[in-house]
Amino acid sequence: MPISVRRASVAATLTALVLTTAPAAHAAGDHATHRGGLTPRTHFRMLPDGSSGARSDGEGIPNVDSVKATIARYYGDRGNGIANKRHSPYITQMSRIEKKWLTWLKAHKPKAGQKKALVFDTDDTTLMTYDMEVHAMHFNFDTVLQNTYVQEQRFPATPGMVRLVNHAQRWGYTIFGVTGRNDDQKAATLANLAKVGYRGFTADRFFTKWTGTGSSQQPSYIQCATSKCSTVEFKALTRRHIQNDLGYPVVANFGDQWSDLQGGYARRYVKLPNPTYYLPSTNLPGVVQPKLAPRNRFTMKPGGASGAKPDGEGIPNIDSVKATVKAYYGDTGTGTANTSASPYLTQLQRIEKRETAYLQRACAVGVRRHTKPALVLDTDDTTLWTYDLEVGLMKFVFDPALQDQWVQGQKFAAVPGMVSLANAAQQAGCTVIGITGRSASQKAASLANLAKVGYTGFTAANYYTKPAGFKGSTVAYKSSRRHHVQRQGYTIVDNIGDQFSDLKGGFSKRTVKLPNPTYYLP
Known part of the structure; x- marks a missing residue:
């Protein structure tokens, strides 16, 4: 029968330490069952510019993989990077926006001889880029690939927007486009818009950004604070030109980025949802628009289920999440x-100081009581640090071939401070045991890498890699190995990992979660 476990929650927000303890008397083979506590956070506060990463609170950063899963669910993406074009929470939300604004536009349509303009951005306002951004680019923008998509007119219409634009034109509104695409992309963009059914856009009322080459130069009606104009300067001053020089009052401005809408020169602003990228820009001098800003509080479950809600603004923007992660490290x-100073290192040092003191006591007590005390450690981002591979080379997109190159090449540095912790536990009498999701073919190289960076306690006999063909969950695999360790007569006094799946399933007196917002392994 499983024995009852007393959970001691270390609730200090700055440590993000998840700690669970079992009764001291714990015979080999007993199964310590955790009753909750080993689950990711679901509530986050994150500013859009990445500055929230300055807090020493890795668990307080939305996990990159969880955000991707949430975005995929929102767009009806079944895992291939292709949005569902018929049914999804995104389409539901867009339909609501379309219905609301069709009603408003019809009620306020221009009278005979009256000029009223509507301004539309392009990407993810009139043309949908999800399949390019996710399937082709994997959330890592590529200007060459984007230009290929533009010139080949490969974008579908943003759901509901063809109907909205065409009805508005029929009711007498004049349609303008103001896009961050450049002059070299103008003809192809207009052709793409016509191809998917838009009827209101014309070359003389479609404004693209100049390239600075040949006749494509900055227009005289745009004066910027520096030689490089910001998005808000370009778009807001173009709207001013539409109103003041061309004589069309802009009654509504539609865009998927806040920088599409800031700067004034429009009576109403319509923000379309888009959590797939973030294009910030400083507002015009003296213009204060506090309502035209992203949310900074989010509720998100780790497996992507939160994407089922038709609320794109409620999903942490992936670019903001990446910026926050980078600031944290x-x-x-x-x-x-x-490697010298960061919020991550500050948090890690607090955890390691606490755990080293605990392990020195627990291991020594175990030796005196002849209980064969053991410390269980995961590998990636618990003993060996993968950040430079995950972010610098993989760009948050896991590549198993590249990962294997790094493993076989023993390229990983130690997780800061963990060599001292593991070696201190060994010196105090604990057997150091590794349980990793790495494969059996990576075992020798992993052990060599661990020794190379200074770990002295790992041995081939006590380093467990995942068997080839194993079909169960990570929790099933790792908990079964801990059970095996206990059946060898060891008492696991501490189990440390960077994933909750490293810790769930029992067979340990204590579990410690190290921070890691860069990926999620359920």
């Missing part, structure tokens, strides 16, 4: 973690 944009 002290990454200045190179894809390399700071």
Whole structure:
């Protein structure tokens, strides 16, 4: 029968330490069952610019993989990077927006001889880029690939927007396009819009950004604070040109980015949902529009289920999440973690200080009581640090071939501070045991890498890799190995991992969660 477990929650927000303890008397083979506590957070506060990563709170950052899963669910993506074009929470939300604004536009349509303009952005306002952004780019923007999609007119219409634009034109509104695409992409963009059914866009009322080459130069009606115009300067001052120079009052401005809408020169603003990328821009001098800003509080379950709600603004934007993760690791944009000082290191040091003190006591007590005390450690981002591979080279997109190259090449640095922790536990009398999701073919190289960076306690006999062909869950695999360790007569006094799946399933007196918002392994 499983014995009861007393959970001691270490609730300090800054440590993100999930701690569970069992009764001290714990015979080999007993099954310590965790009753909750080993689950990711679901409530987050995150500013859009990445600055929230300055907090030493890795569990408080939305996990990149969980955000991707939530976005996929929202767009009806079944895992191939292709949005469902018929039914999805995104389409449901877009239908509501379309219905609301069709009603409003019809009620306020221009009278005879009256000029009223509607301004539309292009990407994810009139043309939908999801399949390119996710299937082709994997959330990593590629200007060459984007230009290929543009020139080949490969974008479908944003759901509901053809009907909205065409009805508005029929009711007498003049349709304008203002897009961040450049002049070299103008003809192809207009052709793509016509191809998917839009009737209101014309070359003289479709404004693209200049390239600075040949006749494609900055227009005189746009004056910017620096030589490089911001998105808000380009779009807001173009709307001013439409109103003041061309004589068309802009009654509504539609866009999927807040920078499409900021800067004024429109009576109403319509924000379309888009959690797949974030294009920030400084507002015009003296213009304050507090309502035209992203949310900073989110509720998100780890498996993507939250994407079932038709609420795109309620999903953490993937670009903002990446920026927050990078700030947390002290990454200045190179894809390399700071090894000297960062919020991550600060948090890790607090956890390690606590656990080292505990292990020195627990291991020594176990030796005196002849209980064969053991410390169980995961590998990736518990003992060996993968950030530079995951972010610098993989760009948050896992590549098993590249990962194997790094494993076989023993390229991983130690997770800061963990060599000292593991070696201190060994010196105090604990047997150090590794249980990793790496494959059997990676065992020798992993052990060599661990020794190379200074770990002294790992041995081939006590380092468990996942068997070839194993079909069960990570929890089933790792808990079964801990059970096996206990049946060898060991008492696992501590189990440390960066994933909750490293810790669930019992067979340990204590579990410690290390922070890791870069990926999620349920």
